[in-house]
Amino acid sequence: MKFAFSLKNKLKIAFLLFCIMCCSLLIRFLEDKSVEKINESFISMYNDRLVPATDLYFIAENLYHKNSIIQNSLGFYGSSIHPSVGNIQLAKHNRKIDSVISKYELxxxxxxxxxxxxxxxxxxxxxxxxxxxxxxxVIHDVLEGRRLYETSGKNTSTRALKTLSALIKMQSKVGDELIKDSEIFVSGTKIYSTLQVILAIAIGILIVGIVSASNAVKIQNEKFNLN
Structure with a gap:
C-alpha cells in the first residue's frame, strides 16, 4: 500500500516536472520569436525606412536644381543658359531621380x-x-516660355513636391508603427522573462518539498526501525 502511494506521488511529481519543462521550452520558443521580430523590425527600419527617406530627400534636391535650370533658361534673376544646355542638365537630374525611384521600389x-x-x-x-x-x-519665343512656366510650369513643380512630401510623411508614419511593434515585442520578452523566473521559483519550491518529504520519510523509517 505504501509502495502504491509512493509510486502515485512520484508519478504526480514527474508529471508536474514534465509540465514545467514544456512550459519552459514554450516560453523559450516565444522569447526567441520575439527577439527575431525585434531584429526584423530594426532591419526594416534601416533598409526600408531610413535609407529610402534619405533617397527621397535627394529627389527633392534634384527637383530644386531642375527648377533653377528652368528659371535660368528663361533668363530670370539676370542669369541665362541656352535651352539646349538646360535640356542636357535636366536629363542628368531626371536620370538621378529615376535611379532613386527604381531603388525605392525594391x-x-x-x-x-x-x-x-x-x-x-x-x-x-x-x-x-x-x-x-x-x-x-524658349528657343523660339522666350516670352511664350515664361508664360507657360507661370501658368502651368510652376504648378506641376509644386504638385510634384507636394506628392513627394506626402510620401516622406508616409515613410515617417510607417516608421512610427514599426517602433510601436518593436515596443510590443520588447514587452513580450519581459513577460516571458518574468514567467521563466516564476517557473524557476516553482521548480525550487518543488525540489525543497521533495527533499523535505524524503527527510520526513527517512525519519519515520528510522523511528520505525528503532521501535
Whole structure:
C-alpha cells in the first residue's frame, strides 16, 4: 500500500516536472520569436525606412536644381543658359531621380506608400513633359516660355513636391508603427522573462518539498526501525 502511494506521488511529481519543462521550452520558443521580430523590425527600419527617406530627400534636391535650370533658361534673376544646355542638365537630374525611384521600389512598401509612389511618378512625368515644352518654346519665343512656366510650369513643380512630401510623411508614419511593434515585442520578452523566473521559483519550491518529504520519510523509517 505504501509502495502504491509512493509510486502515485512520484508519478504526480514527474508529471508536474514534465509540465514545467514544456512550459519552459514554450516560453523559450516565444522569447526567441520575439527577439527575431525585434531584429526584423530594426532591419526594416534601416533598409526600408531610413535609407529610402534619405533617397527621397535627394529627389527633392534634384527637383530644386531642375527648377533653377528652368528659371535660368528663361533668363530670370539676370542669369541665362541656352535651352539646349538646360535640356542636357535636366536629363542628368531626371536620370538621378529615376535611379532613386527604381531603388525605392525594391524596398518593402505598404499599400498607401505604393499609391503615393505612383502619384509621384505621374507628377514627375507630367513635370518633365512641361519642362521639355517650356525649353522648346524658349528657343523660339522666350516670352511664350515664361508664360507657360507661370501658368502651368510652376504648378506641376509644386504638385510634384507636394506628392513627394506626402510620401516622406508616409515613410515617417510607417516608421512610427514599426517602433510601436518593436515596443510590443520588447514587452513580450519581459513577460516571458518574468514567467521563466516564476517557473524557476516553482521548480525550487518543488525540489525543497521533495527533499523535505524524503527527510520526513527517512525519519519515520528510522523511528520505525528503532521501535
Amino acid at each position: 524596398t518593402v512598401l505598404v499599400k498607401q506608400e505604393k499609391q503615393y509612389l505612383n502619384d509621384l511618378k505621374t507628377s514627375l512625368a507630367h513635370q518633365q513633359f512641361q519642362e521639355s515644352k517650356i525649353l522648346n518654346l
